[in-house]
Amino acid sequence: MLTHTVVYPGTFDPITNGHIDLVERAAKLFERVVVAVATSEKKAPLFPLETRVGLAEECLQHVPAAEVVPFNGLLIDFVTAQGSHCVLRGLRAVADFEYEFQLANMNRAMNPEFESVFLTPSAELSYISSSLVREIAGLGGDISGFVPPNVAAALQQQLA
Numbered sequence: 636m637l638t639h640t641v642v643y644p645g646t647f648d649p650i651t652n653g654h655i656d657l658v659e660r661a662a663k664l665f666e667r668v669v670v671a672v673a674t675s676e677k678k679a680p681l682f683p684l685e686t687r688v689g690l691a692e693e694c695l696q697h698v699p700a701a702e703v704v705p706f707n708g709l710l711i712d713f714v715t716a717q718g719s720h721c722v723l724r725g726l727r728a729v730a731d732f733e734y735e736f737q738l739a740n741m742n743r744a745m746n747p748e749f750e751s752v753f754l755t756p757s758a759e760l761s762y763i764s765s766s767l768v769r770e771i772a773g774l775g776g777d778i779s780g781f782v783p784p785n786v787a788a789a790l791q792q793q794l795a
Contacts, residue, residue, distance in 0.1 A: 639666040640719040641752060644710055646673050646765070648680040649786045650691045653756045653763040657725045660754050662700040669717050670695065674707040681769055681793060694783050711746045720748045727761045 641661055647654060647670070654670075661668045672688050680687065688705050695701040706713045714722055722742070724735050739751035755761065763781045772778050772790040779787055 638719050638721045640669060640717055641665040641667070641721045641723045642669045642671050642710075642714045642717055642719055643723040644671040644673055644706070644713075646675040646678055646680055647687050647691050648675075648678070648682055648765050649687065649768065649782060649790060650694050651760075651763045651765055651768055651782050651786075652780075653725065653727070653760040654691075655694055655783070656756045656760050657723065657754050658695055658698055658701050661723050661752075662698050664752075665721075666700060668698070668701045668723070669719070670701055670703045671706045671710075671713060671717075672703060674705070682789070686789065690786050690789055693785050709745075711742055711749055714749070715746070720746070721750045721752060723752050723754060726753050726755050727764070 643658060643661060658668055658670060670691055672691060674684050684705050688703055691703045695703060726732055726735060742749045768778050768781050773794055
């Protein structure tokens with residue numbers, strides 16, 4: 636079954652240049668890329684859901700195929716509701732693979748038609764993670780190379 640839509644789920648707390656790179660890459664492969672911003676109370680995000688969605692929308696304006704949508708619940712249900720059976724996951728390092736492999740197999744066990752597509756970010760972005768960006772920003776470090784200016788400003792304001 637062909638799909639024209641891929642769903643890229645995450646907390647995006649905050650969205651980074653690495654996330655944006657993956658959306659841009661996915662937009663070359665799929666007609667529609669749904670950036671699914673998860674509520675993720677379990678992770679206790681720094682930013683509220685509405686802020687994370689707004690920052691992602693601002694950062695992805697230049698990608699016509701990208702659509703930012705908040706979500707809560709089972710990923711396979713959300714993906715199906717988006718008219719897809721395909722999810723995008725980023726792999727930065729070998730350590731990511733084991734966790735992502737387990738998730739992919741669990742999702743496929745719940746829905747045999749569910750597929751995971753793995754993309755790697757550009758080499759110069761492969762070390763960036765939202766948690767590291769939050770930590771550096773919290774310690775007053777320069778995060779301008781890791782996130783767009785609107786995200787850097789939002790982080791500074793949130794941590795002030």
